[in-house]
Amino acid sequence: MHPSPVAREMTQGNPRLFVGNLAEEVGDDDLRALFAVHGGIVEAQVIRDRDSGESRGFGFIQMATDAQAAAALAALHGTEFRGKRLRVKVAEPKKGGGFHVPNTQPEGQAPGAEAAALTPPPRTPMPLPPPTPAAAALPQPPPAPPRAWLPAVAAVSLLAGLAGAWVVLRPARAAPGHVLIVPLDVMGQPHGGEYVGYALSQALAVNLATAASLKVLPVPGTAEVAGLGATQRAQLALKAGAGRLVVGTLTRVDSGVHVSLTLVDAQDNRILWGTQRDARGADDVALAGSLARELAAQLGGAVPELVDHVLNLSGGPVMATAPETAEALGALRRGEVQAALAATERLRAQFPQEVDAVALRTHALLLQWDAARSPATSNQFRESLERLEQAAPGSPYAEFYRAYILYESGRNDEAVTRFSRILDGHRLSPAARAWVLRYRAIGHQRLGKLPVALDELAESQRLDPTNAWTLSILAEVLLQAGQAEQALARARQGVALAPGYWRGHHGVGEALSALGRLDEAAEAFGRECELAHTQLACSRWAVELLKAGKREAAAQAADDAARLPETAVGLYNLGCFRALSGDGAGALERLARAVDLGLVEPGMGQDRDLATVRDDPRFKALWATVAARSRPSGDAGR
Numbered sequence: 001m002h003p004s005p006v007a008r009e010m011t012q013g014n015p016r017l018f019v020g021n022l023a024e025e026v027g028d029d030d031l032r033a034l035f036a037v038h039g040g041i042v043e044a045q046v047i048r049d050r051d052s053g054e055s056r057g058f059g060f061i062q063m064a065t066d067a068q069a070a071a072a073l074a075a076l077h078g079t080e081f082r083g084k085r086l087r088v089k090v091a092e093p094k095k096g097g098g099f100h101v102p103n104t105q106p107e108g109q110a111p112g113a114e115a116a117a118l119t120p121p122p123r124t125p126m127p128l129p130p131p132t133p134a135a136a137a138l139p140q141p142p143p144a145p146p147r148a149w150l151p152a153v154a155a156v157s158l159l160a161g162l163a164g165a166w167v168v169l170r171p172a173r174a175a176p177g178h179v180l181i182v183p184l185d186v187m188g189q190p191h192g193g194e195y196v197g198y199a200l201s202q203a204l205a206v207n208l209a210t211a212a213s214l215k216v217l218p219v220p221g222t223a224e225v226a227g228l229g230a231t232q233r234a235q236l237a238l239k240a241g242a243g244r245l246v247v248g249t250l251t252r253v254d255s256g257v258h259v260s261l262t263l264v265d266a267q268d269n270r271i272l273w274g275t276q277r278d279a280r281g282a283d284d285v286a287l288a289g290s291l292a293r294e295l296a297a298q299l300g301g302a303v304p305e306l307v308d309h310v311l312n313l314s315g316g317p318v319m320a321t322a323p324e325t326a327e328a329l330g331a332l333r334r335g336e337v338q339a340a341l342a343a344t345e346r347l348r349a350q351f352p353q354e355v356d357a358v359a360l361r362t363h364a365l366l367l368q369w370d371a372a373r374s375p376a377t378s379n380q381f382r383e384s385l386e387r388l389e390q391a392a393p394g395s396p397y398a399e400f401y402r403a404y405i406l407y408e409s410g411r412n413d414e415a416v417t418r419f420s421r422i423l424d425g426h427r428l429s430p431a432a433r434a435w436v437l438r439y440r441a442i443g444h445q446r447l448g449k450l451p452v453a454l455d456e457l458a459e460s461q462r463l464d465p466t467n468a469w470t471l472s473i474l475a476e477v478l479l480q481a482g483q484a485e486q487a488l489a490r491a492r493q494g495v496a497l498a499p500g501y502w503r504g505h506h507g508v509g510e511a512l513s514a515l516g517r518l519d520e521a522a523e524a525f526g527r528e529c530e531l532a533h534t535q536l537a538c539s540r541w542a543v544e545l546l547k548a549g550k551r552e553a554a555a556q557a558a559d560d561a562a563r564l565p566e567t568a569v570g571l572y573n574l575g576c577f578r579a580l581s582g583d584g585a586g587a588l589e590r591l592a593r594a595v596d597l598g599l600v601e602p603g604m605g606q607d608r609d610l611a612t613v614r615d616d617p618r619f620k621a622l623w624a625t626v627a628a629r630s631r632p633s634g635d636a637g638r
Contacts, residue, residue: 015042015069018091020058022046023082028059034081035061038260038276039068039187039249060091065185066230067247071260074274174243174267178215179299181205181246182233183222184259188252192496194222197250199465199497200259200288204246206430206463207292211301217242230269237266244272244299252499256280261291263298273298280330286312288466289431306429309464310363310397315356324350328360334501337371340364355392362388362401372567373598396426400436407443408600410629416443434464438473446602450481468498475507479514487511502532509544518548535561535570543577543609568597576609584613588622595622600629 019031032044046059063069069090077088181201186193201219209216217240225233230247237245248261256279263273275294279287289312293303311333314320328343344361351357365381381401389398399422407415419440423433441456457474464470471494478487491507498504509524525541532538538561545554558577561570571594578587587610591599604610605623613619 015063015066016091017061017063017069017073018058018087018089019061019076020087020089021084022055022057022059022086023084024055024057026055026059026082030082031059031061034076035063035072038063038072038076039185039251040064064187065249067185067233067262068187068249068260070230070247070262070264070271071249071274071276074260074262074271174238174241175215176243176265177213177299177301178217178242179208179244179246179295180217180237180240180242180266181208181219182225182236183219184247185249186251187249189496189499192492195493195496196466198222199493200250201246202462202465203288203430204292204295206465207289207303208295210292210306210430211296211299211303213301214296214299230264234264234266234269237264242266246295253278254280257287259287259291261295263295286329286333286431288464289429304427307396307426307432308429309431309435310359310400312429312431313356313359315351315354319347319351319354319357322347322350328364332360332363332367335367335503337364337367341368355388355395358384358388358391359395359397362397366401366404373600396422396428396432400439404439407439407446412443412446416440416447419443430463431467434460434467434470437463438470441477442473445477445480450477453477454481466497468494468501468504471497472503472507475511479511484511484514488515500531502528502537505531506537506540509540513544513547518544522548522550529557529561533564535564535567536573538564539570539573539577543573543580546577546580566593566597568594568599569601570594571597572599572601572604576607579610579612582612584616587613588616588618591619591622595625598629599626601626 017035022031026046028044028046031046032041035041035044040063042062042064044059044061047056048054049056061072063072073088073090076086079086181204183194183201184197186197189196198219198221205216205219208214220236225236228236233247234245237243243266245264245266246261247264248259251258259277259279261275261277262271264270265272275291277287277291289303289308296303311329314325314329319325324343324347328340328347331339331343341364344357344364348357348361362381362384365377365384369377369381382405385398385401388395388401392398399418403415403418403422406412406418419436422428422436423440426432428436437456437460441453441460444450444453444456454474454477457470457477461467461470461474471490475487475491475494478484478490488508488511491504491511494501494504495508505524505528509521509528512518512521512524522541522544525537525544529538529541538557542554542557542561545551545557554577558574562574564570571590575587575590575594578584578590591610591613601607604626605614610619
């Protein structure tokens with residue numbers, strides 16, 4: 001979206017806007033609601049006639065920050081509201097306080113009633129920055145003897161002196177291809193907003209940096225820009241050598257986010273471009289890449305075509321715009337297995353020649369196999385993988401799934417080698433590289449190489465900082481390394497990024513449990529159960545309630561979990577619950593069913609929750625079966 005000439009004249013340090021051409025019925029609350037999606041509202045007022053009380057067709061809105069005002073101006077000027085096209089402009093201060101109504105009439109047209117109410121002042125030029133010490137100390141030329149031609153020489157000398165002072169006073173024009181992105185202002189999020197704003201800005205910077213013609217500067221910390229107005233942020237960009245500044249806001253709305261971005265010419269402190277984007281649920285993981293492509297185009301660069309994360313695939317132009325594609329991607333990103341299976345089956349049927357449709361279908365079947373291990377789900381996944389390999393020989397996605405099968409079969413060294421082959425052999429987008437690194441890190445974790453795993457997870461987070469799944473895995477490895485406090489901090493960052501993602505709350509619960517904060521842990525697992533509503537999540541809640549001494553609530557949670565569709569890990573948790581309750585027979589019964597469903601739990605033999613049944617011969621037999629599954633399984637690497 002390209003802002004109009006009016007939108008380009010955003011003045012500095014003034015989050016108060018004039019809104020003209022309002023319909024008669026628009027009131028203060030309507031004006032507030034219209035602008036609220038772009039940030040916090042300090043004041044909203046429709047100006048009315050003093051005698052009649054009727055609207056005069058214009059009003060003022062004051063946003064919480066300059067960046068929010070800039071985003072609202074760029075988004076709403078020229079749009080239609082209640083049947084009339086809005087005119088939005090910065091309200092220009094007048095000397096005695098208050099604000100002038102800016103002239104919003106097209107050139108050559110007489111002002112209407114709303115503009116005639118107050119006379120617009122002449123446009124104020126951009127002020128020079130304060131003189132530097134060097135400029136203040138400029139030597140004065142010595143007095144010259146009087147001559148007839150002195151006035152001419154004096155005039156020339158004066159012009160030369162002014163030109164020299166201008167060179168000293170005005171900073172060198174920063175390169176427009178040098179870009180500074182500052183942390184986004186976050187609204188509507190009571191916890192973790194600072195991290196979220198920084199993470200999305202960092203993700204934009206990482207993706208934008210793939211455009212070879214652009215130089216993207218390091219994103220400053222949130223504390224460095226807190227409280228800075230528009231002029232100060234522009235000066236920060238200039239000081240860093242950036243000719244272009246990117247500011248914006250992220251607002252939590254219902255189950256998603258609303259993002260506004262503004263590109264600013266830092267030298268002249270004027271808006272060049274703005275855009276807005278809405279994303280629901282886990283769909284916001286794809287925001288950084290798509291917004292970076294738009295930004296690159298506005299900056300005269302181009303993000304190269306790279307192999308992307310599988311959950312960003314959208315096929316050709318027709319498939320990309322099909323509602324089935326959006327439905328499938330949304331379900332996959334949210335980890336909704338049944339919805340993903342149904343959506344990807346329809347997608348593949350509608351676009352049988354699209355390789356991306358086959359890849360998305362294969363990923364859905366992988367999620368199904370993960371959730372419920374059985375010969376049937378394994379065969380479905382493998383058959384789809386073979387179709388993908390036939391449709392796209394050498395596909396990095398097929399390579400990824402083969403590597404995944406290897407480490408799920410206990411062949412971790414081979415899995416790590418295969419993941420490395422993907423990283424070395426393909427030009428991957430930052431999100432795709434982070435995806436492969438995440439799973440190579442899991443391979444290292446399972447090999448006991450925790451420092452290597454932590455390093456790779458840190459790099460994965462740097463490349464894709466808005467991915468909550470990376471933080472969940474990082475929290476798990478930190479916990480395994482005995483760093484419970486750090487694990488808790490990372491898990492909470494994951495929850496801040498994706499409050500509706502159940503795995504983040506699981507990580508918080510695990511860390512709190514390890515720290516002995518059992519009541520808080522039970523609360524986190526309860527939130528996980530509420531969001532996921534699966535046997536896996538709700539059975540874990542029952543275990544933690546029992547550990548916290550809340551036996552009655554724990555028994556109810558366990559009963560509720562038992563009525564949910566059975567999964568191997570869910571039954572395992574219910575076995576732990578029974579063992580902790582002193583019901584050894586009930587524990588072994590549920591563990592046996594979990595093993596029948598394909599349980600893979602390397603820590604089963606040492607799980608303290610199963611201490612009361614560990615010496616039972618039936619438990620030892622079950623553990624021997626589970627342990628055998630960690631050994632190579634013949635053709636698992638096909």
